[in-house]
Amino acid sequence: MGSNWLTSAVTAFKTWVAGDSGDPDVALAQYQFIQRQTPFLYMMSLAGGWGLSVTHWSVAPIALTLVVPLLVTAFAVQRIVTVRRRQKETPSHAEILAWQKQAKVLAVVSPAIFSIWVLSLFPYGGPYLQVQVVFTIAVANLVLLFCLIHFRAVALINAFCANTLYFIYFAIAGEHVFTYFALYGIAASMGAFFILNNHYRGFIKLIRTGRDLKRHSEELEHKQDETQKLSDLNYYIANHDHMTGLPNRRCFLLELDQSFRSARQSGEPLSLCVFDLGGLRAINNIYGLNTGDQILLEVVRRLKSKLAPQMFVARIAGDEFALLAVGDEAAFSDVSSFFDELFAESCQLPEASMKLNYAAGIAHLDESVLSPTDLLEHAVYVLQEAKLNRNEPVAVFGPRHSEQMLSHARVTQALQSADIEAELSVAFQPIVDVAHNRITGVECLARWNSPLLGNVPPGEFIPIAERCGVINRLTLVLLRKALEAARHWPADLKLSFNLSASNLSSRGFVQEILDLLESFGFEPGRLHCEVTETSVMWDFKEASRAILALKETGIRLSLDDFGTGYSSLSHVHKLPLDCIKVDRSFVHGIRPDTAGYGIVKSLLALSRDMGIACVVEGVETEEELSVLKSLGTSEVQGYLFSRPLSEADLGRLFTKGMTLSSGTMQSDDPPVALEAAQAG
Incomplete structure (x- = not known):
């Protein structure tokens, strides 16, 4: 029981003496502090020792006043040089632990050498010189305590070795007064040690606080780095296209x-x-x-x-x-x-x-x-x-475009007019069955007579209407006017009406068309909605949705300007078409030796194979019509038969019957591009 208690006490004392020297941060701080204090410690010891040598020069042997001091000085200088060199280095924790062991050995050797030298001078000289020896010992002990207090183990070893040697020496010599001085010096050293121990605790607390602050600073810096990285990433994402990596x-x-x-x-x-x-x-x-x-x-x-x-x-x-x-x-x-x-x-x-x-x-x-x-x-x-x-x-x-932009700005402003519905009108161009010279349908074309701008061509105001977002309103106005005119048409006459990309991509627009048809009592099967490949491809998903919704009600679908898009054949198979309209660019000047001849021939064959109608646009001459008839064309549309007619002119034509022969239009009437006359 007693042995266990003693062992526990010794272990506790060792732990207390060692303090926090096992802590890497504390050990490094102790190392750096001692490296700074060691030169001063040796210099103070040498100053005291050489002071004794000088005062004892005439009474003590030269070996003690010169030879030994020189040896001690050489040892001290070597230690100072070593310490100075180490101050420029930052040792690892393993090197610091090795240094601690070395310091503890030197804590025994150094005071032993110094004490033996100083005490060897004590027998020489009178009382004053002996007091000088004791005074030097006391000052050296205090210097040791103050210089080594932040390394508690070394300070205790130094103090213990030095004071023990002094006490034993004076006790053996029978010097009772100096023995008392030695005992008092031991007590004073211990008292000073416990007082200075408060500074040691403050030192440890400072190290820990500094470490905590450093750790907190590193964490804060890490968070700032992470925040900066996140900010940089967010900035990159906000300013770059995610797929190509290009700036957005x-x-x-x-x-x-x-x-x-x-x-x-x-x-x-x-x-x-x-x-x-x-x-x-x-x-x-x-x-x-x-x-x-x-x-x-x-x-x-x-x-x-x-x-x-x-x-x-x-x-x-x-x-x-x-x-x-x-x-x-x-x-x-x-x-x-x-x-x-x-x-x-x-x-x-x-x-x-x-x-x-x-x-x-x-x-x-x-x-x-x-x-x-x-x-x-x-x-x-x-x-x-x-x-x-x-x-x-x-x-x-260039300058021409500046003028056009100003003109378009005026058109845009005029399209916002509250009277736009009254300013718009419709014209109709017949679609003719050439085998029977019979009108089978008409295409509705937009006309706009602005009080500010005069007659504005559809090819100019329709694209502007799309860009400024009023095309849906104009389309419904034009369809309403067309349906109003259709009240007086033969019951089997079909109406072809153009829809734009914006019309097809606008949710709810299809329902507005159906509401108009119902309000006029117009049979959905008579309405042929014409769409271009460009309008379909603008938003294929929404366009397909709108087209299917129209088809479900019986409305027919025509693909206008066929052959001018990117992949016409795929669209023919993907879309529920009832008719394709061959673009006039393939018809102009058509002859058996032209590229248009082969294209039109192929498209007519395709329409027959698929069981859908085919209307050839832009027929302007008898020669073109003759070639088209030889290819098996059944329906055509163009200035050879009729220019776009007003509602009244179309009505007078119907009073004469549904037939329309070629040559109705005089030869001096200028042809116009049909695609430029579409209502969207």
């Missing part, structure tokens, strides 16, 4: 704004090119989004490889990109060659390969551009022109 529209607008301001201040040229990938939307609808994405990534890869250093590229819409060039007027001097090279290599599709086409609009910074928005609007405006011109897919904004 938001990032592009910021770059455009900065480049615009910089160019205005420096006078540097600034050019913007907005281009569109033709056919990408069709590829998405036919082959799926994954194929479309792969094509898009391939285009982006090629694009990045061709970019000049002064160019900035961004994806600003699904198949629309923007190229910004700063400081180089010639950057877009040969855009056609740039894009021809970009798309020279075919893109691989699941069943074939194809070359993508493109349309590009370019705008340069000049005095007419007052803001970054103006520059972008100019580029986008001429991009729309380039899309319509298949022979010249690049358009550059």
Whole structure:
């Protein structure tokens, strides 16, 4: 029991003496503190020792006053140099633990050497010199305690060894007074030690607080780094297209704004090119989004490889990109060659390969551009022109376009008029069965006579109506007027009416059409809704939904301008068509040796095989009609038979009967493009 108690007490004492020296942070702090204090400790000890040597020079042997001090000094200098060298290094925890063991050994050796030397001088000299020896011992002990207090184990060993040697020496020598001094010195050292122990605890607390603060600071810095990384990631996501990695529209607008301001201040040229990938939307609808994405990534890869250093590229819409060039007027001097090279290599599709086409609009910074928005609007405006011109897919904004934009702005404002319904009217062009010279239907065409602008061609105001969001209203107004006129038609006459991309993609619009038919008592089977491939591909999913809803009520569906889109045959199979209308571009000047001849022949055969009707548009001459008849054409439409008629003129025609022979129109009547007269 007693042995266990003693063992526990010794263990507890050892733990108390060792303190927190096992803690890596505390051990490092002790190491650094002792390294700083050790030179001072040795210097104070040497000062006291050499002071004794000087005062004992005449009474003590030279071995004690010179030889031993020199040896002790050499040892002390070696220790000081070693410590100084270590102060420049940051040891590992294992090296610090090894140093602690070494320090504990030196805590025995150093006081032993110093004490033996000092006490060897005690017998020489009188009382004053003996008091000097005792005084030197007392000061050395205090210096030891103060210098080593932050390493409690070493301080105790030093104090114990030094005071024990002094006490034993004086006790053996029979010096009772000095023995008392030694005992008092031991007591004083212990008292000073326990007082200074409070500083030791403060030292430990400071180390821990510093460690906690450092850890907290590191955690805070880590959180800040994580926050910064998250912020950077969010910024990247907000400013880049997730699929291609290119800057997105938001990032592009910021770059455009900065480049615009910089160019205005420096006078540097600034050019913007907005281009569109033709056919990408069709590829998405036919082959799926994954194929479309792969094509898009391939285009982006090629694009990045061709970019000049002064160019900035961004994806600003699904198949629309923007190229910004700063400081180089010639950057877009040969855009056609740039894009021809970009798309020279075919893109691989699941069943074939194809070359993508493109349309590009370019705008340069000049005095007419007052803001970054103006520059972008100019580029986008001429991009729309380039899309319509298949022979010249690049358009550059110029003075002519400025005038057109002003004109379009006036048209847009006039379309918002409250009297627009009264200003709109409809005209009708007959569809003729050439085998019997009989009118089988009429196509409704839009007309607008504005009190401010005069007669505005449909090819001008219909696209503007789509862009400014009033096309649905105009379509319903025109359909209402057509149905009103149809009240007086023969009961079996069909009405062909054009629907736009916006009409097909607007939820609820189909129901408005059906409500109109019901209110006029018009049989749905007599209505043929004409749609173009472009309008269907604009939003194939919504267009298909609208078309199916129309078909369910008995309304017929015609695909207008057939053969001018991206993949007509696939649309014929995908859409529930009742009729295809062959575009007039294949009919103009048709002869057996022309490309149009083979195309029309193939389309007529296709319609017969599928059991659907086929109307050939744009017939203007007897020669064209003769060739079409030889191919087996049954229904045609064109100026050879009749120009678009007003409601009254159409009514007078019906009073004469449903027949209409060729040559009704005089030869000096100018032909017009039928597609430019569609009501959307």
